[in-house]
Amino acid sequence: RGGPLVLGIETSCDETGVGIVRGRRLLANAIASSMDEHSRFGGVVPEVAARAHLEAMTPTIERALDEAGVTLDELDAVAVTCGPGLAGALMVGVAAAKALAVGLGKPLYAVNHLVGHVGADLLQGEGLREAVGAVGELELPTVALLVSGGHTSLLLVRDLVSDVEMLGETIDDAAGEAFDKVARLLGLPYPGGPQIDRVAADGDPNAIRFPRGLTLPKDLERHRYDFSFSGLKTSVARWVEKHEQSGEPLPVADVAASFREAVADVLITKALAACRDLAVPRLLLGGGVVANARVRELARERCEAAGVELRVPPLSLCTDNGAMIASIGAQLVAAGHEPSGLGFGADSTLPV
Numbered sequence: 001r002g003g004p005l006v007l008g009i010e011t012s013c014d015e016t017g018v019g020i021v022r023g024r025r026l027l028a029n030a031i032a033s034s035m036d037e038h039s040r041f042g043g044v045v046p047e048v049a050a051r052a053h054l055e056a057m058t059p060t061i062e063r064a065l066d067e068a069g070v071t072l073d074e075l076d077a078v079a080v081t082c083g084p085g086l087a088g089a090l091m092v093g094v095a096a097a098k099a100l101a102v103g104l105g106k107p108l109y110a111v112n113h114l115v116g117h118v119g120a121d122l123l124q125g126e127g128l129r130e131a132v133g134a135v136g137e138l139e140l141p142t143v144a145l146l147v148s149g150g151h152t153s154l155l156l157v158r159d160l161v162s163d164v165e166m167l168g169e170t171i172d173d174a175a176g177e178a179f180d181k182v183a184r185l186l187g188l189p190y191p192g193g194p195q196i197d198r199v200a201a202d203g204d205p206n207a208i209r210f211p212r213g214l215t216l217p218k219d220l221e222r223h224r225y226d227f228s229f230s231g232l233k234t235s236v237a238r239w240v241e242k243h244e245q246s247g248e249p250l251p252v253a254d255v256a257a258s259f260r261e262a263v264a265d266v267l268i269t270k271a272l273a274a275c276r277d278l279a280v281p282r283l284l285l286g287g288g289v290v291a292n293a294r295v296r297e298l299a300r301e302r303c304e305a306a307g308v309e310l311r312v313p314p315l316s317l318c319t320d321n322g323a324m325i326a327s328i329g330a331q332l333v334a335a336g337h338e339p340s341g342l343g344f345g346a347d348s349t350l351p352v
């Protein structure tokens with residue numbers, strides 16, 4: 001039949017995601033986002049996100065079942081993101097998944113959100129492989145760079161369900177958060193990432209040399225694979241303030257392009273350093289920031305030069321979604337793992 005039929009629920013941030021897979025086959029990927037409700041605050045408001053999940057949960061489950069053409073009774077298992085993420089938001093997903101599993105008498109699997117992002121790459125379906133990146137099976141080990149508004153993590157994945165190592169992560173802001181904050185500085189609306197990307201297309205990436213966080217020799221000792229974006233954000237703020245005193249109009253395109261270059265450069269440099277150090281010739285990208293044109297371009301150029309195979313799942317699977325959680329759930333079922341039971345809770349700081 002092509003593997004276990006699994007429904008996955010994801011609510012770690014502002015997306016209510018419900019996906020259904022059969023083994024590696026993607027059957028449904030229903031998403032409801034509360035993004036619009038957060039835009040006037042310039043960032044995700046945890047309480048607003050949790051309430052939105054509550055309202056969206058049942059309709060999103062129904063939409064996913066509809067899309068997949070399956071009934072709840074047919075499911076082999078339920079999977080859910082148990083962390084890391086926003087505590088209240090996670091709790092809604094975990095409670096919904098437990099209720100479903102208990103009500104249906106199906107096994108329940110708790111999945112780490114970051115591992116879920118890697119699981120997105122396994123999925124196969126109509127048109128999914130038209131995106132950038134390699135065709136064919138994901139080979140392991142792989143380095144994974146996961147970049148969104150909530151996380152910026154570099155992982156070494158030796159086995160999807162049993163051996164994932166965190167190499168490094170941001171010590172302050174997530175990269176997407178930096179995009180959102182700098183966009184606000186430049187008077188661009190939320191979410192800022194796509195706006196900066198658009199504006200930067202007409203700018204000179206070398207106009208201003210913004211700092212690359214944690215890349216000095218003294219930083220590299222302790223933070224070789226860690227990221228920092230708050231210094232970069234402050235540096236952009238200072239530059240803008242200083243420029244305003246000149247009375248000249250702000251060269252928004254050049255600032256955006258130079259900022260985008262600094263982020264893309266440091267992300268890809270560190271990811272490829274990990275590939276080189278660990279002799280892993282594969283890099284997998286995930287998270288909403290993967291939509292960034294310069295991040296994609298630089299990843300492609302430098303991976304090719306370094307002889308590293310680049311994998312980028314389609315964007316609909318890079319941003320937070322339930323299908324990636326279902327994908328890991330299906331792997332757990334197939335590998336004969338024990339279900340998680342009902343004893344687990346949402347863990348906002350869950351390690352990999």
Ligand code: KG4
Nearest residue numbers: 013148149150176193194197288291292319
């Ligand atoms: O994965 P995602 O949809 O949701 C979570 O953060 O959980 O990522 C959203 C983040 C936002 O910070 C948004 O500004 C950023 O990804 N983003 C981008 C682009 N598109 C979305 N950042 C840079 N360039 C983009 N084109």
Ligand code: ZN
Nearest residue numbers: 117148287320
């Ligand atoms: Zn995510």
